[in-house]
Amino acid sequence: MIFGSSVEGRPLTVTRRGDLDGVRVLVIGCIHGNEADGMAIVEQLTRIDPPEGVDLWLVPTINPDGTAAGIRHNASGVDLNRNFPVNWAPLAEPGDWQYGGPAAASEPEAAATVALGELVQPSLVLWYHQDLYRISPSRGLSGQVRERYAELTGLPLIEVTGGTYTGTASQWSRTVTTDGGVGFTIELGPTLTEDEVARHAQAVVTVAAELLSG
Numbered sequence: 001m002i003f004g005s006s007v008e009g010r011p012l013t014v015t016r017r018g019d020l021d022g023v024r025v026l027v028i029g030c031i032h033g034n035e036a037d038g039m040a041i042v043e044q045l046t047r048i049d050p051p052e053g054v055d056l057w058l059v060p061t062i063n064p065d066g067t068a069a070g071i072r073h074n075a076s077g078v079d080l081n082r083n084f085p086v087n088w089a090p091l092a093e094p095g096d097w098q099y100g101g102p103a104a105a106s107e108p109e110a111a112a113t114v115a116l117g118e119l120v121q122p123s124l125v126l127w128y129h130q131d132l133y134r135i136s137p138s139r140g141l142s143g144q145v146r147e148r149y150a151e152l153t154g155l156p157l158i159e160v161t162g163g164t165y166t167g168t169a170s171q172w173s174r175t176v177t178t179d180g181g182v183g184f185t186i187e188l189g190p191t192l193t194e195d196e197v198a199r200h201a202q203a204v205v206t207v208a209a210e211l212l213s214g
């Protein structure tokens with residue numbers, strides 16, 4: 001299904017797979033166009049059979065213009081991961097690596113993703129980035145899910161730091177999730193082997209089945 005389009009008119013697509021009554025999991029393979037290895041994990045998730053009780057909503061990229069150009073930003077020079085309408089604030093200037101755009105959800109890619117999130121109302125949202133090779137730790141159910149995902153994939157649980165985190169996609173995604181608000185970023189390494197792709201895809205369905213379903 002096409003749920004929106006980019007600044008340059010490329011379609012934003014989502015594929016639904018698995019148990020229609022299951023726990024809804026929204027997976028976004030890429031938001032920063034030059035951090036695209038997570039798209040292979042989403043692709044792998046379209047090929048495996050999800051376990052009973054898991055309803056996958058799979059988005060290869062919400063930044064197809066950035067992916068095509070191999071750049072972080074969208075085609076308007078906005079960092080989509082600072083453009084979401086939760087805790088948004090004006091940040092930096094056009095051209096800056098963290099430029100948050102002229103207004104909250106000003107970018108068609110962010111606005112379409114917000115509408116998709118409100119439609120799906122997932123229990124879990126996962127965002128892939130590169131290449132800090134870590135997952136930030138947390139508490140409660142979110143902490144448990146992160147810990148299990150890290151254990152299954154070998155990623156260390158270390159805080160992601162170094163940016164100004166206004167209007168980020170993961171903060172926004174925690175506001176559309178049901179019960180518990182589990183939405184977080186997975187920082188892959190600089191490269192991803194086929195084995196790692198398979199392990200991450202399996203980790204997505206395993207954490208959903210073990211910790212969120214039923």
Ligand SMILES: [Zn+2]
Pocket residue numbers: 032035129130
């Ligand atoms: Zn990133």
